[in-house]
Amino acid sequence: MTAIDSGRQIDEARRLYDAGNLDAAAAIFATLAADAAAPDQASAAVGLSVTAERMAQTLLEENAPAEAADLLLQALSVPGVADAARLRVLLGIAHLEMACAEFEVAVEAGPDADTAALAIELLARTLPLRGRDADAETVWRYGLDHQDADLAAQVQMRQDRP
Known part of the structure; x- marks a missing residue:
């Protein structure tokens, strides 16, 4: 990939993010962040982190902690993802929400x-x-x-x- 291609892709990912198309933005950010030769790798890693955080928070607000956890694990699997500690905290929160749901079912049973x-x-x-x-x-x-x-x-x- 050339620097021009990478620049166009990261611009497209940012545009998609701004438009609210977070899945598509995350896919582009993840691809670029995983490419050690990409000139925009660091920017993509930040973009992926920000996008994953926003998506996970939305899923948690929608009471979908398992989906949030899956998304966060995918983001954390990308080498060099920025703000990994923050994403791990969100992953922990998702796990707490899942634990609460399981405890509730156990109480009811x-x-x-x-x-x-x-x-x-x-x-x-x-x-x-x-x-x-x-x-x-x-x-x-x-x-x-x-x-x-x-x-x-x-x-x-x-x-x-x-």
Whole structure:
């Protein structure tokens, strides 16, 4: 690829990004960022990072953490992607959201008091990490007020420990 081709491609990727066509922009940025010989490799790596971050945040807002995680893993697999630490933090957030969803399903399934109490504790302790303190309180209250006295006692014990 010549410098002119690379320059045209990065300009096209920026245009696509500005137009909101993030998938197409990310594809071009990823191709250029992965090409060690591309004169715009560093700019493409930044463009990929910014695009992936924006896409992941949108997916998280749309309650699609698994898709956000997949997207972030793809971006992180590109050698030299810029702001990898920031993308990894977003990946962690996506995993927290997925964990919360799994804990919630486990609470609802509640096959036994031990498992349900553990799921309630994990969910209630994880939700505040996502700024969902009120939801965490609701989860604790659900466990503490549960009709199964053994479950309620286990939840109380778990809530009382540091």
